[in-house]
Amino acid sequence: MTKDEKLAALHDRWATNNTCELKATATRHVPGAGPASARIVFIGEAPGKREDEQGIPFVGAAGKFLGEMLESIKLRREDVYITNIVKYRPPDNRDPEPEEKEACAAWLYEELNLIRPKLIVFLGRHAMHDFFPNLKISDVHGTLVHQRFDKIHTEYFLPLYHPASALYNGALRGTLQADFARIPLILDKITKNGTVDAYGNEKLAAEDQEN
Ligand code: URA
Numbered sequence: 001m002t003k004d005e006k007l008a009a010l011h012d013r014w015a016t017n018n019t020c021e022l023k024a025t026a027t028r029h030v031p032g033a034g035p036a037s038a039r040i041v042f043i044g045e046a047p048g049k050r051e052d053e054q055g056i057p058f059v060g061a062a063g064k065f066l067g068e069m070l071e072s073i074k075l076r077r078e079d080v081y082i083t084n085i086v087k088y089r090p091p092d093n094r095d096p097e098p099e100e101k102e103a104c105a106a107w108l109y110e111e112l113n114l115i116r117p118k119l120i121v122f123l124g125r126h127a128m129h130d131f132f133p134n135l136k137i138s139d140v141h142g143t144l145v146h147q148r149f150d151k152i153h154t155e156y157f158l159p160l161y162h163p164a165s166a167l168y169n170g171a172l173r174g175t176l177q178a179d180f181a182r183i184p185l186i187l188d189k190i191t192k193n194g195t196v197d198a199y200g201n202e203k204l205a206a207e208d209q210e211n
Contacts, residue, residue: 085101161176
């Protein structure tokens with residue numbers, strides 16, 4: 001089996017076996033999308049109406065904006081992997097409840113550990129709080145975080161504002177676009193040095209200025 005086939009099988013298994021109660025109201029599960037070889041994984045909150053209809057993450061207005069930001073850094077959707085902490089649409093797009101996140105957590109960790117991306121980008125505070133409950137998105141957006149966890153292999157994390165909240169807010173939109181523009185440099189440093197210690201945020205910020 002190829003890595004992509006293993007990923008597809010993983011989603012099929014979890015779609016059958018998970019205990020998330022949102023299953024009862026959602027049309028279908030929305031698995032992560034993208035190649036199993038992706039070096040970057042983007043994690044959002046939960047599917048919305050369009051995602052629930054199509055079974056693909058980030059295909060609505062926020063997804064279109066995400067696609068534009070990817071293009072601005074010369075990446076296509078097919079180059080990255082996009083997923084959500086919760087795989088079913090909550091009714092009326094309400095925030096997912098803690099037990100709904102818990103029911104999908106092992107599913108998320110298993111997909112992350114199969115892909116083993118170099119960088120995980122959190123789209124919004126809900127995704128970030130799953131890993132860093134004490135961080136505030138307004139303090140850390142656009143800042144590379146290095147942390148080792150027992151549950152996943154990836155050690156580098158970039159929290160960003162959620163594209164949906166930035167879409168119609170001019171100031172947030174500019175901030176998100178500027179944070180997004182740092183991704184290639186961050187990825188380059190992580191990939192080349194293999195260790196965060198060689199490249200703290202100050203050094204990254206200084207190189208940003210030069211570029
Ligand atoms: N917002 C999310 O967090 N995820 C999606 O898939 C779509 C919108």
